[in-house]
Amino acid sequence: MATYEMVIGLEVHVELATRTKIFCGCTTRFGGAPNTHTCPVCTGMPGTLPVVNRKVVEFAIAAGLATNCEITRRNKFDRKNYFYPDLPKAYQVSQLYLPICRNGHVDISTSAGDKSIGIHEIHMEEDAGKLMHDPWIDQTMVDYNRCGVPLLEIVSEPDMRSAEEVIAYLTKLRQTLQYLGVSDCKMQEGSLRADVNLSVRPVGQTAFGTRTEMKNLNSFKAIGRAIEGEFRRQVELIEDGGRVLQQTRRWDDNKGASFAMRSKENAQDYRYFPEPDLPPMEISEDWIAQVRAREPELAEAKIGRYQREFALTAYDARILTDEKPIADLFEAATALCAKPKEAGSWIMGEMMALMKEKQVLAESLMLDPAALAQIVTLVDGGKLSRQSAREVFAYAFDGGTDVAGYVKAHGLEIVADDSAYEAILAEVLARCEKDVAAYKAGNPKVFGFLVGQAMKALKGKADPKKVGELLRKALGE
Amino acid sequence: MELFDLTALELGAKIKKREIGVVEVTRACLDRIGEQEKTVHAFITVTPELALARAEAVQRGIDDGTYAGPLAGVPMAIKDLISTKGVATTCASKMLEHYVPVFDATVTKKLVAAGAVCLGKTNMDEFAMGSTTESSYFGVTRNPWNTARVPGGSSGGSAAAVAAREVFYALGSDTGGSIRQPASFCGVTGIKPTYGAVSRYGLLAYASSLDQIGPLTIDALDAAAVTRTIMGRDEMDATSVDVPLPGMPAGDDLTGLRVGVPEDYFGEGLAVDVRARVMEAAKQLETLGATLVPVRMPILDYAIPAYYILACAEASSNLSRYDGVKYGYRPEHFEDLHDLYLTARSEGFGAEVKRRIMLGAFALSSGYYDAYYNKALRVKALMKQGFDRCFEQADLLITPAAPTTAYALGAHTDDPIQMYLGDIYTVSVNMAGLPGMVVPCGFDGEGLPVGAQLIGPAFGEGNLFRAAHAYQLHTAFHRQYPGKKEG
Secondary structure, eight states: OOOEEEEEEEEEEEEOOOSBOSSSSOBOOSOOSTTOSOOTTTTTOTTOOOOOOHHHHHHHHHHHHHTTOEEOSEEOOEEEEOOOTTOTTSEEEEOSSSOSEEEEEEEEEETTEEEEEEEEEEEEEEOOOEEEEETTTTEEEEEOTTTTOEEEEEEEOSOBOSHHHHHHHHHHHHHHHHHHTSOOOOTTTTSEEEEEEEEEEETTOOSOOOOEEEEOOOSHHHHHHHHHHHHHHHHHHHHTTOOOOOEEEEEETTTTEEEEEEEGGGOOOOOOEEOTTSOOEEOOHHHHHHHHHTOOOOHHHHHHHHHHHHOOOHHHHHHHHSSHHHHHHHHHHHHHHOOHHHHHHHIIIIIHHHHHHHTOOGGGOOOOHHHHHHHHHHHHTTSSOHHHHHHHHHHHHTTOOOHHHHHHHTTOSOOOOHHHHHHHHHHHHHHTHHHHHHHHTTOTHHHHHHHHHHHHHTTTOSOHHHHHHHHHHHTTO | OOGGGSOHHHHHHHHHTTSSOHHHHHHHHHHHHHHHTTTSOOEEEEOHHHHHHHHHHHHHHHHTTSOOSTTTTOEEEEETTBOBTTBOOOTTOGGGTTOOOSSOOHHHHHHHHTTOEEEEEEOOSGGGOOSSSOSOTTOOOOBTTBTTBOOOSSTHHHHHHHHTTSSSEEEEEESSSTTHHHHHHHTOEEEEOOTTTBOOTTBOOSSTTTOEEEEEESSHHHHHHHHHHHBSOBTTBTTOOOOOOOOOOOOSOOTTOEEEEEGGGGSTTOOHHHHHHHHHHHHHHHHTTOEEEEEOOGGGGGHHHHHHHHHHHHHHHHGGGOSSSSSSOOOSOOSSHHHHHHHHHHHHSOHHHHHHHHHHHHHHSTTTTIIIIIHHHHHHHHHHHHHHHHHHHOSEEEEESSSSSOOBTTTTTTOHHHHHHTTTTTHHHHHTTOOEEEEEEEEOTTSOEEEEEEEOSTTOHHHHHHHHHHHHHSOOGGGOBTTBOOO
């Protein structure tokens, strides 16, 4: 049996974080009652016309510059014609002939080493609406709220050879777009969608095999599983003497299998032609320079700065900058408490553990940076034990902001008065007479037990170091 | 002078001087519509209640100074493919029989702001596809000069309404001659402004890169006044352009004006009477001081096929939204989504519309795109270059508007190609995006009007108005209307 390699290219759609839609003034906000974020233009009422939102063009230029693309100076839009109820004009305004960005690349690192993944093109287009079937009345309803939300389609070259490379490319792409502020890239809300084009070939062969396009991939994990699954399917097909058909397939992550949606034979003819309602658009050198000048600090730059300014390790800096919402949280909390190491360690330790446990994504974090800063300050000032702080942190992680109020209400503040301790310690020592005797007889291990008993009696609201000191004093040392 | 002998501007002046009231004028027009519609049928919808309420409001606005423009209070009509909020806008199609827009077109808004009193929506060829107004789902419009003849199209209702003096001016739209050819057939003045001069927002698109809204009027001064009212860059139309308004024409001195006479527009197929009348008009311009210059437009031979490919290609996409899902005609019974599309569009569109959608979809389909659509785009570019060369030698061109005068109803119903060929002199102007104006220049042997077309360079409307106005100061064809033949 020959050894096969997979050849993968990605088509990534990202929804842009503009305030308004691509061709009208409607809001792009997610959610909202059906058909409330609409107007005659985005619902394609007869006689309406599109006007390009300049912010969309700027975001496309920013994405192109950050992925090392050439920016097309004379831009045109084209119409992609097809009938579907979620597409009210029966054509999608997109860019076929002159996409705004071409010939770029994104650099990734994987266990196989460093690699550059080519970007074939980036083009602008409008999103469609959403169909919802109501089983009670057996009717399908259309919600046009997403209609006209601006999208970038980022088409890679078929340069990836493993699921790991694909995930690394997507992670890097998402990180870059998030840092640019171009998109929030929330896969769950569909603001980042990736279609995987995959073919296989015997190792050593240069010609490409027949590819399939996989849709409906809702998470990085699903993408990883779909790639492995499709690779196996194609190899088995070929080994069994069959051949791969060029088709679009839908991945079902629950079943762990893909199903054919349509094949090339019945592919639609989209009858593309230049959109006559939008005149060609010139992108000047000046405009590009302005976008370049406004480029925010990207992850690589932050990693360097965190090491210099905050004396963090490269490893920690990388973890903190992996996702923009986390870097934002870290920077905001640090600005308030001036303790980058401590803020960073809470984020990388407690917070990431809770994210994993509660399955919270970075973009959905509710932790208030001011709350985190306050926790760091309280612990650092000896006002809150680490143990109590974890409890407060859990409260803040769920969105609580009144840290002082919580500490007070739950009586978590460390008792500062020595006399309050002494009374409780005396009680503990009296209760543990035998253990005190053992300690005095020369068994040092018992000391830890006594501290534990004291902490218990203090309900954890004490600084263990301080308890130790007072205990030694009480034992007459 | 009788009310219906007035032009729009003359009426506007009388209203301003309180010699006549807006309500009174509106009632008179509604009465005349009641009479004329029995034979002409220029309207799809007449809105008497709305019009009278509007007339009262406009009179108050004139009295308190809100409406100070020259057209305030003048009754007019709007072609039924321009959106009017709350009033059905049907495109003369079964597909949109009950479609009521929720917004006004930009031109509608501008006219409302100028104090226009709209009496209704005029008939047209379905989706503006035709040259006779016979393809309307709501029945044909008849030429007021001879009711056995077509009024031309697609703005046949607007042209007939003005010719029959049911209104003092009307808005039309022109994709390949749809203002100019009916103006010629009905003996009224009409202009298709430069592409981009007037906002298309709210115009139900036929072919977006060629469509342009313009007025059909009694004379050149009215045409200039309405054009100035509706022109201008619109934030809602990315293809609209910001240019200075052309001035109102004055005087009859055309000294220094070079008028090109392209011999290609006077070749085979042109009716003898039409040629004679247009040449007489050219001579009249010469008498007023203009110089006649022979020019050539050999590319004209390719105008018709290229135009029909481009226009139909865009139409096939523009009309796809009429799918029975959101608004417009929906069959009572359908099996599934595909059947809904199929039935809604098969039953909702007429034959000519379906013919053009199929032609356009074919021209854009994969494998044929280069042979048809791209080649037609190249012809379009050459057409523009051809005109550019003409305008090196001339300030404007004079040509016939159509090869014939109004023909009999039903003459081309079974032969669309013959009808398409009638667009030969007008489609090239749309393809080059130029302004084209038609002025009445006499009658043929059967007493049917003939129109002369004036073509200018882009945004050269000013010279068209100047020449047309000078010409009309010395002729009376534009003052004549059926039943009032003596100027």
